[in-house]
Amino acid sequence: MTKSDNLSSQHLRFMHWLYARALGFSKPATGFVKQPEPRSIGSYVRGMQLKAGNIMFAGHLVEAPGAVLWDIDSPADGFRQEAHGFRWLDDLASVGDKHSRKIAQAWVQKWIDLYGHGSGPGWIPDLTGRRLIRWIHHGFMLLQGIEPKRSEIFFQSLGRQTLFLSKRWSKTMPGLPRFEALTGLIYAGLTLEGMKEHVRPATSALARECRTQVDAAGGLHTRNPEELLEVFTLLTWVASALTEAGWIPSSAHLEALNRIAPTLRTLRHADGSLARFHGGGKGLEGRLDMALAQSGNKILTSGSLVMGYARLSAGRTSIIVDAAPPPTGRASINGHASTLAFELSSGRSSLIVNCGSGESFGADWRRAGRATPSHSTLCVNGISSASLGRPLSHTNTENESLIDGPSKVPHEFPETSQGLKFKAGHNGYLKHNGLTHVRSLDLSSDGSTLSGEDMLLTLDTKDQKPFQKAFDASGLQGIPFQLRFHLHPDVAAQVDLGGMAVSFVLKTGEIWMFRHDADVEITLEPSVYFEKNRLKPRSTRQVVLSLRAMEYATRVRWSLSKVQKTNFSSKEGIEDIEDISYTK
DSSP states (O other): OOHHHHHHHHHHHHHHHHHHHHHOOOOOOOOOOOOOOOOOOHHHHHHHHEEETEETTTTEEOOOOOOGGGSSOOOHHHHHHHHHTTHHHHHHHHHHHHHHHHHHHHHHHHHHHHHHOOOOOSSSSHHHHHHHHHHHHTTHHHHHHHOOHHHHHHHHHHHHHHHHHHHGGGSSOOHHHHHHHHHHHHHHHBTTTGGGGGGGHHHHHHHHHHHHHSTSSSSSSOOOOHHHHHHHHHHHHHHHHHHHHHHOOOOOHHHHHHHHHHHHHHHTTTOOOOOOTTTSSOOOOHHHHHHHHOOOOOOOOOEBBBTTTTEEEEETTEEEEESSSOOOEEEEEEEETTTEEEEEEEEEEEEEEEOOOOOOOOHHHHHHHHHHGGGGEEEEBBOOEEEEEEEEETTOOOOEEEESOOOOOOOEEEOOOOSSSEEEEOOTHHHHHHEEEEEEEEEOSSSSEEEEEEEEOOHHHHHHHHHHHHHHTSSSSOOOEEEEEEEEOOOOOEEEEEGGGEEEEEETEEEEEEEEEEEEEEEEEEEOOTTTTTTSSSEEEEEEEEEOSSSSSEEEEEEEEEEEOOOOTTTTOSSSSOOOOOEE
């Protein structure tokens, strides 16, 4: 963090505070133009936990029965952000009883009393937009049975936050934060009395963001699938709200939705969850399918990369591969060194996974989750294929960008008369030891067998010198590397055939067998599986092949084969209930 970056960040925070304080005593709104329809989905389980006083945000649990949220000491920045973003209103609303309504009303009213005049950490554009969306979605619940004076104060606070967004939305980071800010501003303009003037400039700004932040293939610069789902959901909500209010969404807005939907379908596992790459999780349960259904877009892209990912799908088996350079710069603060890692699911069961994002479990787990060994791919000598650079913000030293990652990731989908094939390579290890990692995947036409091949190669004579240097440094013992296959926690694994194979039993009863042709034994080692809203990472295991590169070309072949099937309903494992059209 340079001195100029530090001063710039401080100035930005000061200006947010200044505008918030200046608007903190205005009285700009008096009611809803029309009663808003709640669109955000909450969790009944989390809502019941909140009712019981078990408050868990960003992986931190605080047990405080009967306490008001704002009277609790926040254990971490992430906890504070979740609190001030008010997504927890969705959870309380999903319970829907009188007790949960009273909690929601008390916490909102206390926030207004404490922070409504422009103080506190919640006055940044993306959190303000997120908060406005929830207050408007659940306006009926928050206003039911309260005194007229409190109702007036509630609308005044909504109006102040709207005016703040109208001045400051452009000062938040491009991508999801800016989409959240603009969505909140448009929602407020459509639903609050006296705020209509903000709709047109906000929709114009949203159209610009759609053109610049959503690329031609329907992806984001961050390459984070869950973040793409969040953007898609926001755009879907805004399109519906505009249409219901008699406005016409811009062509750029609608075109962005049509570009994103096929990408999300491609990154969707058969159980409805997203592939977990570059800081993204599987997504809130039901959100992906609901968003896709609302969009009406049924296209699934095949035979090409989308947002840098390749998909192989046959029978009940789907495979998603990270097949592009990792994000860079500001887009990489949640990026992972995951090039050529893959995830595999069979029907509604996950088999091979990546560890995922450890962000909600603290800085150490977050860094560990970003490293190459936390992914189902090859790692040379314990070195990640990309490194963590300096923090991009002095206020959050965990926001480290990715540097020195693969710059070239050539790929191809070779034609084959049977099944599906994919081949790619990357140069992330070239400067360390002159080696290029090449991975080939061959999925049978019925999805019952995945044949894989991983190679470490020196592609030309100039690469042989760094290889020889690294080889000599090893005492002529060879350059160590590992092949890792992380397992979902629900998979039972056992080493078979004297250490030459591993059998996997899925919850559905399916049995898969892993085999290889290397002259080493397989080991089953501990691993972790990161899931949001859990107190700690889930324990699981990983299959590890530990080898050494002794020559300019080293090859390992392996396979995953289904040896026992299960009975399943005609709908299980189908990508979508509705028809899907394919594009190449």
